[in-house]
């Protein structure tokens with residue numbers, strides 16, 4: 466009897482150890498920790514390395530968007546120089562935004578050929594700015610609603626890792642039933658009055674350039690979709 470009890474106890478202990486040591490996969494929708502470490506992301510989109518117009522120092526490496534019942538999350542693994550930023554142009558299926566960024570306070574000229582732009586985020590690694598965009602093209606800054614964490618090196622051309630959490634309530638989204646998010650990213654420069662300048666796209670677009678200038682606008686035809 467004593468021997469049987471010992472056996473059962475040992476078995477329970479072993480099972481406990483076995484399951485305790487298992488690294489079960491993290492469900493993205495519940496498991497994102499905004500700490501600037503992207504290890505828990507299971508749906509990052511990988512872009513080609515060094516495929517941009519301005520060399521290896523202005524390059525999108527990985528980007529991702531995910532959401533749960535309360536937040537939409539953004540991830541970026543990228544390199545940039547000077548005043549260039551990683552920009553997210555985001556289309557939520559339940560919102561109706563603008564078809565261009567003509568109202569962007571920092572002068573950007575991107576146009577969607579389908580869908581519309583509801584949210585614009587620009588990050589340089591250790592900081593970011595974010596705007597909600599309405600149908601009439603108005604940009605309203607809502608940076609203070611969101612949280613950013615980063616790791617990596619924010620020197621010119623170095624690799625940085627960024628996570629941003631945006632409360633869905635700050636966008637006026639009250640339900641995630643059937644929510645679909647389309648988005649595109651770029652290492653953006655400015656619009657000089659004739660051309661939009663940019664260093665890299667993810668996903669790649671139908672329009673291409675030899676030097677990163679897109680005239681009269683950078684027209685977006687390809688999107689990442691979530692889910």
Ligand SMILES: [Ca+2]
Pocket residue numbers: 497498499500501502503504505628
């Ligand atoms: Ca993380």
Ligand SMILES: [Ca+2]
Pocket residue numbers: 512513514515516517524525526665
């Ligand atoms: Ca790239």
